[in-house]
Amino acid sequence: MKSSMTSKLRFLIALIPLIVFGGILEALVQSGVVPLYILPSPSSVFVSLATDIQEFVSGFKSTAIGATLGLALSFGIGTTTAMALSLSETLRRAFLPYATFFQTVPIIALAPVLVIWFGFGRPTVVASAFIVSVFPIIANSMLGLQSADPALRDLFRIHGASKMKTLWKLQLPAALPAVFGGLRIASGLAVIGAVVGEFIAGGGLGEVVDAARTQQRLDKVFAAVLLSSLLGLILVVMTDFVSRLMLRSWYVVKDE
Amino acid sequence: MSDIRIEKVDKSFEKTGEVVRPLDLEIPAGQFVAFLGPSGCGKSTLLRMIAGLERPTHGRIQRDESDRISFVFQEPQLLPWRTVLENVRLPLELVDERSTQERNELSRQALIRVGLGEALDKMPRQLSGGMKMRVSLARALVTEPRILLLDEPFGALDEVTRYRLQEDLRSFWQAFRMTVIFVTHSMSEAAFLAERQIVFSGRPARVVADRQSPLGIQRGDALRLSPEFAGEVRELQQKFRSNEEYP
Numbered sequence: 001m002k003s004s005m006t007s008k009l010r011f012l013i014a015l016i017p018l019i020v021f022g023g024i025l026e027a028l029v030q031s032g033v034v035p036l037y038i039l040p041s042p043s044s045v046f047v048s049l050a051t052d053i054q055e056f057v058s059g060f061k062s063t064a065i066g067a068t069l070g071l072a073l074s075f076g077i078g079t080t081t082a083m084a085l086s087l088s089e090t091l092r093r094a095f096l097p098y099a100t101f102f103q104t105v106p107i108i109a110l111a112p113v114l115v116i117w118f119g120f121g122r123p124t125v126v127a128s129a130f131i132v133s134v135f136p137i138i139a140n141s142m143l144g145l146q147s148a149d150p151a152l153r154d155l156f157r158i159h160g161a162s163k164m165k166t167l168w169k170l171q172l173p174a175a176l177p178a179v180f181g182g183l184r185i186a187s188g189l190a191v192i193g194a195v196v197g198e199f200i201a202g203g204g205l206g207e208v209v210d211a212a213r214t215q216q217r218l219d220k221v222f223a224a225v226l227l228s229s230l231l232g233l234i235l236v237v238m239t240d241f242v243s244r245l246m247l248r249s250w251y252v253v254k255d256e
Numbered sequence: 257m258s259d260i261r262i263e264k265v266d267k268s269f270e271k272t273g274e275v276v277r278p279l280d281l282e283i284p285a286g287q288f289v290a291f292l293g294p295s296g297c298g299k300s301t302l303l304r305m306i307a308g309l310e311r312p313t314h315g316r317i318q319r320d321e322s323d324r325i326s327f328v329f330q331e332p333q334l335l336p337w338r339t340v341l342e343n344v345r346l347p348l349e350l351v352d353e354r355s356t357q358e359r360n361e362l363s364r365q366a367l368i369r370v371g372l373g374e375a376l377d378k379m380p381r382q383l384s385g386g387m388k389m390r391v392s393l394a395r396a397l398v399t400e401p402r403i404l405l406l407d408e409p410f411g412a413l414d415e416v417t418r419y420r421l422q423e424d425l426r427s428f429w430q431a432f433r434m435t436v437i438f439v440t441h442s443m444s445e446a447a448f449l450a451e452r453q454i455v456f457s458g459r460p461a462r463v464v465a466d467r468q469s470p471l472g473i474q475r476g477d478a479l480r481l482s483p484e485f486a487g488e489v490r491e492l493q494q495k496f497r498s499n500e501e502y503p
Contacts, residue, residue, distance in 0.1 A: 151329045154309050158327050159399070161350040169349065173337045 070129025140182025
């Protein structure tokens, strides 16, 4: 999309609400209108970030690894499942209703059970990130695999293409944009899943949040929340980058 | 290579009801036939039944199952992620066991035949509408089909491009002598292209006229302005208008 604004100007405009609302919040807390145990002042959040920097960095790393592993697992298992389901109507009718049902299971309720299965530590975090991020990938991939033009399906039928060849040469490439759309949604969810897993299983930013909450250190809670949002943002930007790279080699001019 | 025999075929859909009335037709091998009729009359459905994409509700369609079929759609229907050459190569990848090198060579030849020998590595989005349809024709011809089915392929093109493609299609037919069935609602297109015109009524489709063209084999641009061509178009117009839908 083209815009008449320079990128510098756009960045500055996006900063204005941050400064204004940050300023108001800071003033409210400093003047005592809002007590510190309800909302921390922005400055105290940054102070907390700076003083406990090592704890935050190691937590951030740990959550990043958990979320990324969960996301990778989702991508592999999600796309494979979608392919299998799209090949067989019987499989689709047998499993799709359950997939939709499990999608609505709240991860926060499931997390304690995951600890029983996978123990304290990373496996539970990865499983939690996987569970919340796999469904958008399955759903979007299924949608993408069915998205090819009916006339193109007819073309493949007329030339006697097998189901596998139709999948590889038509449905998969046609599905790519939708698959990446699903991955984008999933990457944000994977971070949420990982943090929720860490509440129960320990480690990462989730543990930092949980520990700070019990100590009523709201400044620290918010600092950790800020970092987990940042992690989600980084993952989304990375999937955007990869998908743009992939789609360009599929769709755009090869001889340029 | 065999004739196509359509025996007591009719077609109804649950939603739209009867689309094709019970119908008998015989299309000899190697004939160039035009199915002419108003838009949405069911002639495309008949074509899809011949292609095996739809099953007749009653009756049957007999043809040699070993005859290779190609189908050209209303839109070019190219795969946007493949180059021009890779698009034309697709049918060869789907069926036969030739090497990639042979497939590429056959596809190249097919593209040269339609006048796109220079555009092999272009992507579809870089082409004009007429060029895309040429690629679509090359893809249909690359398997050397014995039956070529076309469903209003030139409807969206400008007149000059349409005329060029009509002449090219005639020359491909003269070179290969496959059976061609060309669905159109344009009387001049049916008159210019085909050796035989079958005129259908509005939905449900029923044959209102079945005639052989008196025009010769060689048909060039000059023919379009000749009185005999005008006479042909007028003739088709009268058949067309004898439908109850065009009082």
